Amino acid sequence: xxxxxxxxxxxxxxxxxxxxxxxxxxxxxxxxxxxxxxxxxxxxxxxxxxxxxxxxxxxxxxxxxxxxxxxxxxxxxxxxxxxxxxxxxxxxxxxxxxxxxxxxxxxxxxxxxxxxxxxxxxxxxxxxxxxxxxxxxxxxxxxxxxxxxxxxxxxxxxxxxxxxxxxxxxxxxxxxxxxxxxxxxxxxxxxxxxxxxxxxxxxxxxxxxxxxxxxxxxxxxxxxxxxxxxxxxxxxxxxxxxxxxxxxxxxxxxxxxxxxxxxxxxxxxxxxxxxxxxxxxxxxxxxxxxxxxxxxxxxxxx
Amino acid sequence: xxxxxxxxxxxxxxxxxxxxxxxxxxxxxxxxxxxxxxxxxxxxxxxxxxxxxxxxxxxxxxxxxxxxxxxxxxxxxxxxxxxxxxxxxxxxxxxxxxxxxxxxxxxxxxxxxxxxxxxxxxxxxxxxxxxxxxxxxxxxxxxxxxxxxxxxxxxxxxxxxxxxxxxxxxxxxxxxxxxxxxxxxxxxxxxxxxxxxxxxxxxxxxxxxxxxxxxxxxxxxxxxxxxxxxxxxxxxxxxxxxxxxxxxxxxxxxxxxxxxxxxxxxxxxxxxxxxxxxxxxxxxxxxxxxxxxxxxxxxxxxxxxxxxxxxxxxxxxxxxxxxxxxxxxxxxxxxxxxxxxxxxxxxxxxxxxxxxxxxxxxxxxxxxxxxxxxxxxxxxxxxxxxxxxxxxxxxxxxxxxxxxxxxxxxxxxxxxxxxxxxxxxxxxxxxxxxxxxxx
Numbered sequence: 001x002x003x004x005x006x007x008x009x010x011x012x013x014x015x016x017x018x019x020x021x022x023x024x025x026x027x028x029x030x031x032x033x034x035x036x037x038x039x040x041x042x043x044x045x046x047x048x049x050x051x052x053x054x055x056x057x058x059x060x061x062x063x064x065x066x067x068x069x070x071x072x073x074x075x076x077x078x079x080x081x082x083x084x085x086x087x088x089x090x091x092x093x094x095x096x097x098x099x100x101x102x103x104x105x106x107x108x109x110x111x112x113x114x115x116x117x118x119x120x121x122x123x124x125x126x127x128x129x130x131x132x133x134x135x136x137x138x139x140x141x142x143x144x145x146x147x148x149x150x151x152x153x154x155x156x157x158x159x160x161x162x163x164x165x166x167x168x169x170x171x172x173x174x175x176x177x178x179x180x181x182x183x184x185x186x187x188x189x190x191x192x193x194x195x196x197x198x199x200x201x202x203x204x205x206x207x208x209x210x211x212x213x214x215x216x217x218x219x220x221x222x223x224x225x226x227x228x229x230x231x232x233x234x235x236x237x238x239x240x241x242x243x244x245x246x247x248x249x250x251x252x253x254x255x256x257x258x259x260x261x262x263x264x265x266x267x268x269x270x271x272x273x274x275x276x277x278x279x280x281x282x283x284x285x286x287x288x289x290x291x292x293x294x295x296x297x298x299x300x301x302x
Numbered sequence: 303x304x305x306x307x308x309x310x311x312x313x314x315x316x317x318x319x320x321x322x323x324x325x326x327x328x329x330x331x332x333x334x335x336x337x338x339x340x341x342x343x344x345x346x347x348x349x350x351x352x353x354x355x356x357x358x359x360x361x362x363x364x365x366x367x368x369x370x371x372x373x374x375x376x377x378x379x380x381x382x383x384x385x386x387x388x389x390x391x392x393x394x395x396x397x398x399x400x401x402x403x404x405x406x407x408x409x410x411x412x413x414x415x416x417x418x419x420x421x422x423x424x425x426x427x428x429x430x431x432x433x434x435x436x437x438x439x440x441x442x443x444x445x446x447x448x449x450x451x452x453x454x455x456x457x458x459x460x461x462x463x464x465x466x467x468x469x470x471x472x473x474x475x476x477x478x479x480x481x482x483x484x485x486x487x488x489x490x491x492x493x494x495x496x497x498x499x500x501x502x503x504x505x506x507x508x509x510x511x512x513x514x515x516x517x518x519x520x521x522x523x524x525x526x527x528x529x530x531x532x533x534x535x536x537x538x539x540x541x542x543x544x545x546x547x548x549x550x551x552x553x554x555x556x557x558x559x560x561x562x563x564x565x566x567x568x569x570x571x572x573x574x575x576x577x578x579x580x581x582x583x584x585x586x587x588x589x590x591x592x593x594x595x596x597x598x599x600x601x602x603x604x605x606x607x608x609x610x611x612x613x614x615x616x617x618x619x620x621x622x623x624x625x626x627x628x629x630x631x632x633x634x635x636x637x638x639x640x641x642x643x644x645x646x647x648x649x650x651x652x653x654x655x656x657x658x659x660x661x662x663x664x665x666x667x668x669x670x671x672x673x674x675x676x677x678x679x680x681x682x683x684x685x686x687x688x689x690x691x692x693x694x695x696x697x698x699x700x701x702x703x704x705x706x707x708x709x710x711x712x713x714x715x716x717x718x719x720x721x722x723x724x725x726x727x728x729x730x731x732x733x734x735x736x737x738x739x740x741x
Contacts, residue, residue, distance in 0.1 A: 054738065055414040055697060056393040140565025141573050161512070161567035161715065247382075249514040250567055251712040266386030268701040269411070 049275035056269055066276035076277060078252050079260040086167070086256060087235040090174040095228055097175065098182025103216075105183070106190050116187070123180035131244035134173045135160075138245075163253030166246055170254050173241055178234075182227050189223030190216070222296055229292040236285050257281055343373030344639040349388055350403040351381040354591030355469050355626065355661065358675065362659035363652065372643050385411070385700070388631075392417035395633035400640040406440045406627045409463050410697040413443025414454070418629040422461040424641045432650060432665045434686060437465040437625055445695040449536045452739055463629040464648055468662035470690045471524050471621040472681050473611045474578060474593050475585040476604065479503050484611020485585065488528070488553065491614050492561050495584040507561040509583035513570045514711030519703045520622065522710055523693075524587045524613045525558070526550040527620040533694050538740045540731045542706070543724035546617075551720025555713040567715050579603065587613055589624060590662055593678050610681040612688045620689035625664070698738060705730045 049067070052060040070076050105116050122130070137144045138159040145157040159165045193216070201211050239258040242248060248255030248263075257277070265274030346367075350356055364374050377399070379387060388402045393415060404412065412418050421441070422428055428438055439446055441463040444454040473484055475491075479498030485491045495507020511517035526542065529550035533542045541547075559566060563577060575592035577583040579602040586592075595601035596608040613621045630640045646652060653668035660675030662682045669683045693699055706727040713723035735741070 055411070056389065056417075057415070139573070140568060141563060141576065156564055158565055158568075161565050163715065166568075243382075247513065247515065249708075249711060250715055251514060251708055263704065266389075267704070268698070269389070 045275045046279060048272050049279050051272040053269065053271040056271075058272075062272070066273050067280060069273065070277060070280060075252070075255075075260060076257070079248075079255045079257045080281075082167075082252070082255060083236060083257045086171060086174070086238070086254075087232055089171045090178070090235055091228060091231050093171070093175045094179045094182045094231060095224065097179045098227070099186050099220075099224070101179070101183045102186035102190055103212075105187055119183055120180040122177045123184075125177070127177065127240040128244055130173065130177050131241040134169070134241075135245050138169055160246060161250055163250055166250055167253050170242060170245060173245065174235065174238065177241075178231060182231060185227040185230070186220065186223060189220055189227075193219050225292055225296045229289055232288060232292075233285050236281065343368065343371050344642065345373045345375065345400075345636045346639050346643045347375045347377065347398070347400045347636070348403060349377050349379070349384070349391075349399040349401065350626075351384040351405070352378045353381065353626075354594055355467055355589060356403070357594065358656065358659035358661040359467055363647070363656055366652070366655060367643065367646070370646055372639070372646075374643075381405075389415070389417075392631040392633060397631075397633040397635045399631060400634040400636045401643070402629050402631065403466055403626045404463065404629055406463075406623075406625050407693045407699045407703075409440060409443060409627060409629070410445075410451075410695050410699065412629060413460075413462050414451070414697040417632055418462040419632055419634070419637065419641075420460050420462065421464055421630065421641070421644070424630075426461065426464055426641070426644060426648070428461040428464075430665075432667050433465070434468065434664055434666055436623060436686065436690060436692065437468060437627075437664050440623075440625065440692050440695075441465060441627060448695060449534065449538055451538070451696055451698075463627040464644060465625050465664035466628040466647070467626040467656070468664045468682065469590050469625050470623040470662070470682060470685055471587050471589055471613060472593065472678065472685050473585060473587055473613050474596060474608055475611060476504060476581075476583075476607055477609045478607050479584045480609075484609065485614055486619075488525070488557075488614045488616055491585050492557055495561060498584045504584040505582040506563050506577070507584045508558055509562050509569070509574045509577040509586050510558065510566065511569050511571060511574050512559075512567040512711065512714050515704050515707040517570050517707070518710045518714065519707045520624075521587070522551065522554050523622040524620070525554050527622065527689075527691060528613060528615045528618060529553070530617040534696075538696070538735060540728040540735075543721070543728040547724055548721030550616075551710065551713065551724050552718075553720070555710070555716070555720040555723070556718060559714055559717055567711065578608070581607075587621070590678060590682070594660055594676055597677070610678050612681070612685050618689060619685075620691055621685050623686075623690040623692045698735065701734055702731050705734065 050061060050063055051058045052062050052066075101119060105112060105119070135143075138157075140146055140156045140158050140161060143157065143159075145159070149155065149157045159169045197215055197219075198211060201215055206214070237258055238256055239262065242254055242256055242259050243262075246254040248259045258281075261274050261277045261281070264270050264277060360376065364376060367374050385405075385408055388399065388404070389411065390396070391398045392402075392412065402412075428441065430438075438461075441461050442459040443462050444450045444457050444459055446459045450457075475484055476498065479501075480490075480494050485494060492507055495504070498504045499507060510521035512521070526547055529546045531542055531544060531547035531550055533540070535541050563569065563573075563582070565573075569577075571588075571591065574583075574586060574588070575595075578586045578588070579592060579595055581602075581604040593610065596610075597605055599605040602608065612619050628644060630637060630644070634640055648664065650665055650667050653663040653665040654671050657663045657668040657671050657679055658673065658675045660679075662679055663669060669679060674680065694702075696702070706724075709723040709727040709730075710720070713719045
């Protein structure tokens with residue numbers, strides 16, 4: 001009996017220990033994965049950004065030199081400027097169009113559910129496929145726009161061979177693909193607004209514009225800010241569409257910083273310099289996100 | 303009771319079981335226990351970039367290799383991603399491939415990184431007189447001839463790659479437009495091409511690739527060589543912006559653009575191929591990928607109207623050579639099989655079969671067979687004898703090509719300023735090479 005009692009107490013103690021350890025054991029696989037795929041690569045990238053690589057191997061430790069060199073590299077500065085222009089234009093159009101579509105789809109009428117579903121389709125198509133389709137639309141020799149133009153008696157439509165048109169073509173692609181994301185976020189925001197202020201405004205005789213300017217827009221500002229921040233961060237990383245559609249050309253007209261970084265890292269094998277470039281871009285995006293959040297807080301406070 | 307206590311699932315039993323399973327799996331993986339073999343034969347995993355120049359190899363030689371006891375796994379990728387993918391594979395010893403079919407300008411990058419096997423030591427004879435000399439030369443790192451980059455000045459040249467499928471630029475032209483045979487000069491290409499346009503036979507005298515980077519540089523290169531340009535001096539100073547180089551660039555972005563499709567700035571190989579095979583263009587300088595389709599009515603609207611010739615000249619008729627070249631990564635999982643496969647593949651018999659199948663061989667004897675599988679093959683030999691040069695043997699060629707390609711593409715957009723574009727590019731190339739320690 002005594003022996004049996006000791007055994008049972010021993011197991012109970014082990015059971016209690018296990019109860020304490022179990023949450024950590026359960027967390028461990030996830031934590032290890034996060035460390036392995038997020039923290040370690042980030043740390044390794046930071047470390048690589050302070051080194052010079054030749055032929056795939058480290059040849060020198062240069063501290064912050066790679067970061068300093070970036071700001072005198074005309075190709076980096078050009079790609080950064082192109083990226084800023086691309087993000088600013090795309091996100092602005094996406095926000096305006098997304099908001100307009102969300103306001104339109106807020107109404108309930110026959111077929112609205114189907115329309116909402118159709119509107120989000122571009123967002124769920126793989127970016128590479130979207131780029132291939134747009135390439136088939138834009139190609140001057142056999143593209144859809146050229147076919148339409150020739151059918152109407154016009155000539156070839158040159159988009160990808162002209163720096164300005166190729167850039168606009170890229171923005172159009174992005175707007176087509178990602179306006180649905182804005183639409184979805186803003187529609188959810190609009191649907192969550194309280195009804196009372198709107199009903200009161202209507203009773204007071206406010207027209208559509210007044211309601212929008214004095215109620216809808218101010219109340220939607222936090223949601224809009226979040227949608228813009230999310231999309232801005234995402235747009236900074238745009239890669240697939242450019243890689244397939246223009247490869248950064250003609251010239252350097254559509255060479256976003258992601259494409260330049262990719263080429264630098266993998267084609268030219270300047271791993272350290274490319275790491276510094278991506279860390280810098282990461283910091284820029286982080287700074288943008290922080291400013292947006294601060295702006296949001298200020299809006300909330302006011 | 304006994305039954306009940308046995309079947310109860312406790313946290314302890316789940317954790318014990320899970321841990322045991324994980325440990326067992328890890329141990330088995332670490333021990334590298336063999337997976338039951340699926341196919342008989344000596345396995346060789348070949349990595350290649352998608353290109354029409356490899357079609358005869360895929361269609362005719364792979365079945366022969368299977369008959370010879372090789373189990374070939376042929377993995378193809380788009381050209382634009384293979385270099386980085388294979389370099390990462392080799393550098394990280396990932397062991398995903400047994401053989402890379404590289405584009406020859408990549409040999410210096412792999413050579414400088416020391417990630418490919420010494421094929422000479424593995425028993426492949428680089429000194430065999432049957433090799434096309436200019437092709438086997440490309441397999442050595444550092445190069446046996448010409449300038450060497452810093453750090454490799456005194457190293458012994460090692461055979462790290464062997465030519466796999468020969469390829470070089472030749473002229474493809476419409477025989478109903480250039481009725482007295484291949485045009486000999488660039489002026490003739492343009493003048494007779496214009497007559498062909500006036501007669502309604504074609505829409506444009508010439509077509510080429512205008513996309514910045516590798517495509518435009520590849521299209522400009524034979525024009526540059528035919529004008530008598532050279533790229534670097536023996537100290538790696540860029541000299542492509544010499545008077546001859548500038549004249550070639552002005553001609554390329556001026557006269558050639560004016561006589562090419564209006565959208566040529568955005569043209570890559572698919573568009574230029576469509577223009578010549580679709581019957582719209584009169585002449586093109588191209589590699590064998592599209593040229594091999596010239597007699598196939600399923601792939602061209604002008605079968606029988608396309609002939610081949612040596613590239614036109616201004617001062618000389620020199621083409622760019624760009625071959626498929628095979629290297630075995632040090633991390634190859636089936637290294638011995640790969641070496642054996644390469645020895646089998648480069649034998650005179652199999653090279654003759656490759657020639658019969660319609661590909662440009664890499665051994666001279668295979669050019670002389672009774673019935674080469676394509677009319678292009680004897681013309682390729684003529685071009686090799688007339689002159690064909692590889693791109694400069696530097697591990698930084700990709701960057702050089704990028705810098706030059708952007709400037710040439712800008713000049714092509716403008717339709718002028720080819721000389722100034724070369725000056726800009728030369729400065730950028732010099733700055734870049736200085737920054738990576740060339741001088």
